[in-house]
Amino acid sequence: MDSEAQIARVREIFAYLAAGDPGEEAWKRIRGLLDPGATRLSSEETYRLIPNAAEIDAEFGGDRDGRLFSD
DSSP: OOHHHHHHHHHHHHHHTTOOOOOHHHHHHHHHHHOTTTOOSSOHHHHTTSTTHHHHHHHHOBTTTBOSOOO
16 A cells, blocks of 8 residues: 555544544654654564564564564
8 A cells, every 4th residue: 555545544544533634743744654664663673572583483484474583
């Protein structure tokens, strides 16, 4: 989903919640949060917080589905 489609979806959520328009500053922040180059939610640092993450990666990670860690 491209960034404009993501923004459209967020607008739908605001409409569903009858929340109104949050304002231009909020939209700038939302766009920043949706930018994968600026905000990466599934980082190596995040995965390392999962108990037994290395074992999970060794068992289920691979070329087809990817790996949790780059090393």
